[in-house]
Amino acid sequence: MELWPGAGTLLLLLLLLLLLLLPTLWFCSPSAKYFFKMAFYNGWILFLAVLAIPVCAVRGRNVENMKILRLMLLHIKYLYGIRVEVRGAHHFPPSQPYVVVSNHQSSLDLLGMMEVLPGRCVPIAKRELLWAGSAGLACWLAGVIFIDRKRTGDAISVMSEVAQTLLTQDVRVWVFPEGTRNHNGSMLPFKRGAFHLAVQAQVPIVPIVMSSYQDFYCKKERRFTSGRCQVRVLPPVPTEGLTPDDVPALADRVRHSMLTVFREISTDGRGGGDYLKKPGGVGEARL
Numbered sequence: 482m483e484l485w486p487g488a489g490t491l492l493l494l495l496l497l498l499l500l501l502l503l504p505t506l507w508f509c510s511p512s513a514k515y516f517f518k519m520a521f522y523n524g525w526i527l528f529l530a531v532l533a534i535p536v537c538a539v540r541g542r543n544v545e546n547m548k549i550l551r552l553m554l555l556h557i558k559y560l561y562g563i564r565v566e567v568r569g570a571h572h573f574p575p576s577q578p579y580v581v582v583s584n585h586q587s588s589l590d591l592l593g594m595m596e597v598l599p600g601r602c603v604p605i606a607k608r609e610l611l612w613a614g615s616a617g618l619a620c621w622l623a624g625v626i627f628i629d630r631k632r633t634g635d636a637i638s639v640m641s642e643v644a645q646t647l648l649t650q651d652v653r654v655w656v657f658p659e660g661t662r663n664h665n666g667s668m669l670p671f672k673r674g675a676f677h678l679a680v681q682a683q684v685p686i687v688p689i690v691m692s693s694y695q696d697f698y699c700k701k702e703r704r705f706t707s708g709r710c711q712v713r714v715l716p717p718v719p720t721e722g723l724t725p726d727d728v729p730a731l732a733d734r735v736r737h738s739m740l741t742v743f744r745e746i747s748t749d750g751r752g753g754g755d756y757l758k759k760p761g762g763v764g765e766a767r768l
């Protein structure tokens with residue numbers, strides 16, 4: 482089935498060109514390596530999405546398709562020499578709906594997410610991702626929930642519908658409560674939608690912390706080498722009996738516990754101690 486005549490060939494030629502350029506990487510400047518690696522990361526994901534679409538299309542839009550996307554993305558960490566260590570996976574509640582909240586540093590979060598993604602768990606994504614070519618269609622087929630961050634009312638009604646779906650279809654949801662990628666370490670203030678969602682559905686919140694990528698990746702410094710990242714699953718936070726009035730305190734409490742763990746498991750980009758603990762460290766400057 483020729484999806485888009487010529488587009489697939491074009492994409493393949495682009496990938497072949499990128500692979501041919503690979504050996505020249507060793508003689509390039511660090512920033513050229515950064516750009517090449519990020520271009521290949523997005524290009525490779527777009528290519529994998531082209532392969533995933535016909536397989537996912539068999540079921541149509543279905544959260545079970547997230548398994549296919551996960552299987553297709555798991556190998557990428559090896560291509561980039563990123564060791565992902567998972568701790569606390571036993572905290573995931575067995576066979577029940579819940580809301581996962583995790584920090585969001587970069588599109589590399591995909592690697593840690595895919596490492597621990599529970600079954601029937603779909604991310605909430607910005608609407609722009611729907612137009613990201615084949616990746617958008619693959620996400621749509623996998624049941625990814627899209628929200629328009631610029632229209633709070635619409636986003637809130639989408640999230641309210643999700644609260645029903647969680648229970649009626651035994652689905653879990655993965656939210657990045659910072660609402661955007663945070664390249665500077667620490668954690669941005671949390672948006673409250675994920676917490677309203679969990680309270681409306683009266684399901685637990687499972688906080689997940691991905692350690693800082695400063696050791697091997699920094700967008701500002703155009704640095705992208707190999708390294709390691711820890712994905713820490715924290716104990717579930719119950720929401721039974723909570724009401725919308727409890728949401729601000731709940732969001733702050735979860736963010737505080739995640740920030741504490743983020744500091745514990747993160748080191749600075751120069752292999753030194755915890756870059757957030759040093760006086761005036763990036764994280765403290767932002768607290």
Ligand SMILES: CCCCCCCCCCCCCC(=O)SCCNC(=O)CCNC(=O)[C@H](O)C(C)(C)COP(=O)(O)OP(=O)(O)OC[C@H]1O[C@@H](n2cnc3c(N)ncnc32)[C@H](O)[C@@H]1OP(=O)(O)O
Pocket residue numbers: 526527529530533550553554585591604605606607610615616619620625628629630633636637640641656657658659660661671672673674675677678728729
């Ligand atoms: C192989 C192919 C590749 C495939 C890749 C596969 C994986 C793809 C992965 C892709 C990963 C992509 C990852 C990405 O794309 S990350 C970017 C998208 N994600 C997000 O934006 C995070 C989710 N955002 C939210 O939850 C926000 O809260 C929303 C958007 C809903 C509003 O945001 P806003 O900016 O307005 O701020 P606010 O939170 O202070 O809310 C304002 C007010 O509204 C109240 N309120 C909020 N919510 C609710 C509610 N539900 N019921 C009742 N009330 C609610 C709230 O209490 C507050 O009122 P008050 O308390 O001040 O009085």
Ligand SMILES: CCCCCCCC/C=C\CCCCCCCC(=O)OC[C@@H](O)COP(=O)(O)O
Pocket residue numbers: 523524526527585587588589591607609610612613614616660661662663
């Ligand atoms: C990233 C979608 C925007 C259109 C980009 C077109 C090319 C995209 C090519 C391949 C897409 C790879 C899918 C990566 C999945 C993770 C995406 C991601 O991390 O999006 C950033 C989003 O969390 C927050 O966006 P902002 O930090 O507010 O900006």
